Amino acid sequence: MRTSIATVSLSGSLTEKLTAAARAGFDGVEIFENDLLASPLTPEEIRGLCADLGLSIDLYQPVRDIEAVPADVFARNLRRAEHKFRVAQRLGADTVLVCSSVSPHAVDDDALAARQLRQLAERAAEFGMCIAYEALAWGRHVNTYDHAWRIVEAADHPALGTCLDSFHILSRGNEPKDFEGIAELPGDKIFFLQLADAPLLAMDVLQWSRHYRCFPGQGDLDVAGLLRQVLRTGYAGPLSLEVFNDVFRQAEAGPAAVDARRSLLVLQEGVGEKTAGAEPVGEGGLPPAVVPTGVAFAELVTPDVEPATALLSALGFTRTGRHRGKPVDLWEQGAARILLNTGPGARRDGTVLAAVGLETPDPAAAARRAEALLAPVLPRRRSTGDVLLDAVAAPDGTELFFCATGRPPLPSWTADFAATGERPGEGTGLRGIDHLALAQPWHQFDEAALFHRGVLGLDAQPSVDLADPYGLLRSRAFTSADGAVRIALGVGPAPGDEHARAQHIALATDDIVAAARTFRAAGGHLLPMPANYYDDLAARFDFAPGELETYQELDILYDRDGNGAFRHCYTHTLGRVFFELTQRDTGYRGYGAQNAPVRLAAQHVSNS
Structure with a gap:
């Protein structure tokens, strides 16, 4: 399957991050908004650089605090989102990530959230964009993947789907019973998949997420088990890494990108299955492990x-x-x-x-x-x-x-x-x-x-x-x-x-x-x-x-x-x-x- 990495996962300037990702063998990248804002390059120049490096821009992220808010607040949110759509359009991306709201203005009203996300999707479609709606583990009212899916399903718009993030899902429950329902989702409505591991720590989930994520296979979460469930849906999009880690952001981008790529190769080997409607998980198959004696x-x-x-x-x-x-x-x-x-x-x-x-x-x-x-x-x-x-x-x-x-x-x-x-x-x-x-x-x-x-x-x-x-x-x-x-x-x-x-x-x-x-x-x-x-x-x-x-x-x-x-x-x-x-x-x-x-x-x- 295609592989991608969020620029937030690597250190350095945006140019250094993109170069490191390409040299490590990634197919695409997620452009993190802060990396774009800090770059002297225009969106068009970033798009050209990615093309020269052989990288697709698979996602622009994130748009925050949009849904389930009063009408006047939502009107302002739509104007803000339109600007993000224009930036994504200039980058050549076709999918924008929208995180579940943590705003104090957000209310616990799924019907309102669905109506407003449908409006957002209608506006996104005008720009040729899709919306991938993700449940943050610390979202104010929406903090589980199944809750986010119910809202997406109710909104019922072709430009609106869900984004599954292994950390947000597994940080709330690392047992198979906690994520087996993913296999029941329609694969064509999973617009994006983000992967990260983490050590098991007893701490606030936001701080855990922002500082201690790691690449699959380096922590204690069942990322492979979750990926198996996603592949059973028929999902055929990229496997993308989104890792917030203080150490990685201080390490050299080149070795970190190689480590990231290795983690996906090992993960795909561990999943080791081909599901209906999906591409083979591996890339021609790794040579089998030869365990030293x-x-x-x-x-x-x-x-x-x-x-x-x-x-x-x-x-x-x-x-x-x-x-x-x-x-x-x-x-x-x-x-x-x-x-x-x-x-x-x-x-x-x-x-x-x-x-x-x-x-x-x-x-x-x-x-x-x-x-x-x-x-x-x-x-x-x-x-x-x-x-x-x-x-x-x-x-x-x-x-x-x-x-x-x-x-x-x-x-x-x-x-x-x-x-x-x-x-x-x-x-x-x-x-x-x-x-x-x-x-x-x-x-x-x-x-x-x-x-x-x-x-x-x-x-x-x-x-x-x-x-x-x-x-x-x-x-x-x-x-x-x-x-x-x-x-x-x-x-x-x-x-x-x-x-x-x-x-x-x-x-x-x-x-x-x-x-x-x-x-x-x-x-x-x-x-x-x-x-x-x-x-x-x-x-x-x-x-x-x-x-x-x-x-x-x-x-x-x-x-x-x-x-x-x-x-x-x-x-x-x-x-x-x-x-x-x-x-x-x-x-x-x-x-x-x-x-x-x-x-x-x-x-x-x-x-x-």
């Missing part, structure tokens, strides 16, 4: 060679390989592999987690899906004989490599490394990477969430807010169904807060006590935890004799839910990276979120 490696880039190698050695890793053409070493223990890159690209702010290798059943297919979902494909600097790996960039710049480690006939990245002759020993008993925690720039958290769900096919877990001594950290985990891949995304309490944006690699062990003791004996230092934490732990859980004392001695944190227990401890931070040792019972699916405030406070003390 494990973490092949995590690559650290560092200027701090000696501290990094000392830390890896204390953790029990062995340097088993040296890249044949680059200053990159392979360190191994069990199935955990760390690449240590000491090349000239090392950042001045110290050690960073720059790349992740994901074990993938079909690397080429995974790359095709990523490219179809607008992920930037990374050209790889290769020396003669290097294994060619497919790689894309995540929104935060982390390089993601699709790997087939030791699975002939597929090429294995390990062939690029010459063996050092050393073989991994028992080390500290680490057997693999439990999860990765990737810090996100504050304006890219939602984009990263959609990327990991849509591009990688991982399942999204609920967002969690974690108390930091200087604010709140937001975290959301994405996992494969079997837990073989776990990636936790986090964003700090404020833009530019680098200390709150450390990354970490969590390593799995079956005996954390032994691992912690071995690490310390090798010269490693664990992050100290306060005695008050262990006093509280004793009140919350029952422990075997001496168990809690051992945890306190080794600075091990503890959590338990109905499915099992989780034990974990942390190294000090090196640059922007630290390691976590974890021991999780099979049924435990969390990450010790209850302990995060204690860990964050300890890190602030350690880094100060």
